[in-house]
Amino acid sequence: MTAPAPADHRTDHRPLTDAARAAEEILTALPLPSHRTPAEHRAAETAKDRARDLRTAFLATHTDTVYDRLTDGRIRSLRIDELVAEAALAYPGLVPTAEQLAQERGRAQADKEGHEIDQGIFLRAVLNSPTAGPHLMDAMLRPTARAMRLLPDFLRTGVFESRAVRLERVAGVARLTLCRDDRLNAEDNEQADDLETAVDLALLDPDCRVGLVRGGEMSHPRYRGRRVFCAGINLKALSAGDISLVGFLLRRELGCLRKLAGGLVVPGSDGWRSPRVEMPWVAGVDGFAIGGGAQLLLVFDHVVAAADSYVSLPAAQEGIVPGAANFRLTRFTGPRLARQMILGGRRLWATEPEARTLVDEVVEPAGMDAALERAVDRLRGDAVLANRRMLRVAEEPDEAFRAYMAEFALEQALRIYGEDVIHKTGRFAAGDRSG
Incomplete structure (x- = not known):
């Protein structure tokens, strides 16, 4: 069970959820990336950039809170694949969902939306944290x-x-x-x-x-x-x-x-x-x-x-x-x-x-x-x-x-x-x- 999140933490997360949902709606309505016009590319990138700005701002303040909630106060050791999977469930919009990743898995690289960039933003914040980062590094040294x-x-x-x-x-x-x-x-x-x-x-x-x-x-x-x-x-x-x-x-x-x-x-x-x-x-x-x-x-x-x-x-x-x-x-x-x-x-x-x-x-x-x-x-x-x-x-x-x-x-x-x-x-x- 994850610990309850502080009120300001939940409040700060809401705009990110809304921006990520709006970006996904725009992307779903567009052709695959390799078939988009220049205007469609700009629309897609603008929507993704807005969500990424909010994602970065949210993590700048709440990375340790997020990590502690996902790991039960660093009692559990989660490998990076487990960490991003649980983050997708606990924090909609913070990282791509399992469904989004599965949908992209069958596409050529040229036709992916780059959802993994959002994983990179999240993991950069976690690894940069002097509290969460060492814990994640140790988790990755445990036997599979x-x-x-x-x-x-x-x-x-x-x-x-x-x-x-x-x-x-x-x-x-x-x-x-x-x-x-x-x-x-x-x-x-x-x-x-x-x-x-x-x-x-x-x-x-x-x-x-x-x-x-x-x-x-x-x-x-x-x-x-x-x-x-x-x-x-x-x-x-x-x-x-x-x-x-x-x-x-x-x-x-x-x-x-x-x-x-x-x-x-x-x-x-x-x-x-x-x-x-x-x-x-x-x-x-x-x-x-x-x-x-x-x-x-x-x-x-x-x-x-x-x-x-x-x-x-x-x-x-x-x-x-x-x-x-x-x-x-x-x-x-x-x-x-x-x-x-x-x-x-x-x-x-x-x-x-x-x-x-x-x-x-x-x-x-x-x-x-x-x-x-x-x-x-x-x-x-x-x-x-x-x-x-x-x-x-x-x-x-x-x-x-x-x-x-x-x-x-x-x-x-x-x-x-x-x-x-x-x-x-x-x-x-x-x-x-x-x-």
Whole structure:
């Protein structure tokens, strides 16, 4: 049960509800966005802007009240998908309803109204709050419900397999293979769910001491029989409207990647010990690490790259923000090279001297297996975890990361609905580029 809202809180919410309802009536009466005249576009944007102004003003005053009401005074830990779902029921007009999102789910990106931008406005306010923000960040570090359901079976068998990943415990090593062989391990909502589930299972297994992530062999015609690490975001899925802000773009950063970087929060943990359980991770880069694949490298403790592989962050070509790479990359490469990669689209080959800022070892493809096993063995030491934890505290303070993610929540929402992104992803999709 949510707590009753203060009277002024309910009064301030009413104009937003009215504006959101009026905007929805206007949008319903118009053709789909790709078929609108310039005048119809202006009418739609004017109605949405009015509701967004009121939404922002309401949250500027009442974010903590809203969050406490939704979480029973921060007793309940809600993940971002659960939080926006409950906010839609408790505060009409604050975020899109389940019905609005379901209606848009079957549309191409060019024909969506951009309701996810309203989720971005809400989540930016929550993450910016010094009270609500840390609570939400901790909620995203808890194991997923899916992982908790699968945990007993994984502890017994040591194997978890889904369409996108395969996890196997072998001699204390969590061997995680990215195995979407038909699409070069391109990322989408399903892959984000599978990968976070696998990471949770590995971290919850007391017999796993080190993690190893590598791409599997591909069946994609251009790379058949070859290992590939990751092609980044699935641009065809983005163009088709199948990449969601909450289910992929935010979940990936606040959940899976942050768990890889700093561990997960174990439910029910208390006392003087840290509530987080973590372990070191090794990555093996075969072929390429593009976009989201490059972002993954920034949270690993040791990266081994094949001599014929490369790393790139083609954010400028795709038109979106490359996750938390803008936050992390300069720490590895320095600001000049980070700008060349993010703003200029520079492709960094493993054999270039500058690549050693992102990878620890470069070996011939035939030597990858042996090099990865050596790296795993080096990270088994008893003091590795303590030093890893202290490095994270020094390099990536939680408050700094939270501030970045607050702005990312809205900025990325705006980007995925930008006209340039819709045009570019449509062109990539027509050219059959996976990510």
